Amino acid sequence: MSLTASAEPPVSAVERTAIVPAIETVGLRKAYRGTVVLHDLSLSVAPGEVFGFLGQNGAGKTTTVKILMGLVRPTTGEARIFGLPAGDREARRRVGYLPENFRFHDWLTGAGLLDFHGRPAGLSAGERRARIPEVIQRVGLAGRGDERIRTYSKGMTQRIGLAQAIFHRPKLVLLDEPTSALDPVGRREVRDLIRSLRDDGITVFLNSHLLSEVEMVCDRVAIIDRGRVVHSGRMEELLSGVSELRVKVDRVDDELLSALKRFADVVAVDGSETEPGNEQRAPGVRHGATVTLAVTDLELAPLVAETVIRRGYQLFGLVPVHRSLEEIFMDLIEGGQR
């Protein structure tokens, strides 16, 4: 290496060219008095992404978020926010945070809470005054900002929590269970809010166990189980990986099953009456049965139809079913527990 090159600031070529991740953790480990809640957690969230962080209660989601906010120190490992150490003042200036329990100083009014939180975040008095009504409107609390938080319902408290998280125009928003207290209408509004944050280029880290919520709004997910990431990837890839084909036929017997097994795994057989003697006892009666096949590719559907018909079975339905995130999640978690 030449002398001129070594005189340059110590920034690697990768760092100069690559986009700095909004969140990056390397080998995070947290143990509380010997109980390990996070094992070697490594994550990377790109700027502008809506990232879903999924796991059961107690999997380590909230601990991870608290480490990212600098509220908890990791036992070992490193966490960075936009390249800055997590908990650094400048890092925290760029982040908005909705804590899991969303408890705030309830003697303040909604507007008062925002004003208080805007000060350390670096907003001037004028900016705060201008932004309070705007944000209160955005979270659906218009007209309620001058009431004390003590008088708010659970859902309203969660909304004012969202408002304080986005109040100072952060580049990254960490939401820990943001919809747990909301009704279906409120949840939809929060989804819309998250989408509008994404449209503004804001990175959202969504911590949730409400899988359907995550499925609807996230670009990428990581699934965490007992302190370890068991899966992470783009939402479409996760959802498109394995699908199911539901084949509704008049009857099911071993012949049909063995024929179908050549294409795909049989996941379930419902409503069949394949006990010996049944066909003889009621010949021609449509018993009606559904065979569920796990397929990697839905293009197999015509082939399955042909097989069923050619062997003399009656085909009533052939329904491709995408597996929900919940099913994938359950498989991953149960797989890990085996």
Added chain:
Amino acid sequence: MNTLTIARFTIQEAISRRLILAGAVLSLAFLGLFTLGFYLIYHNDSELSGPLSDAQSQAMFGTVMSVLGLYAVNFLAGFLALFISVGAISGEIDSGALHAVLARPLRRAEFVVGRWLAYAGLIGVYVGLMAGSLLLAARLISGYTTPDPLRATLLMMLASIVLLTVSLFGSTVLSTLANGVVVFSLFGLAWLAGIIEFIGGALSNEAMLNIGTAVSLLIPSDAIWRGASYYVLSPLYLAGLSTGYDGIGIVGHRPPATGR
């Protein structure tokens, strides 16, 4: 800057939770009752003065009224300091309200110091107003002029701020309940040790005097109070101490810097 934001926020909280209103109403009631009581005693002059001259009886009455009044104020201020601070941090941690605040670009120390500043200010104002009003009332009733009201008041503020500081520190490491048990025990211990030290002085008992000194080193609230009270005592009253009279058990009879 952040420290002042937290201090302001803490004062707002005290106003919003009606702490200041309740404190003001009860303090006025206390001052009114105290003044009325001593007014009635002073003007019921049949046996009070006895063989004393006018100057002596005025000094005696003024000293007793001021010392008793300030002693009560000192107690109230100590309780106020402990009550407002005993859960000032632990309560915030328990409720979870601290999470959202500490996630801001704000040092933990700024939060603690901001809260301390606000409480110390409240206590300072409380002690200043109460002690000032009491000494003024004593003067108006009996014409007694306190030798050094400023030092007395400042030392009383210090006594309560010491309690506040210990209790606020405890609140960062202990639960509200545990901290309450610890700081109120210390407060009581300091009071008891002060009495033991006084009796030890009267009996010339070295062990009792040492107990008092040791506890004062641990928690100096009572020792500081005794220093404050010295500046309220009339020189005529102090002169009486040389005649073998041991004085009042709850006050200090020497200036604070000179030890025993």
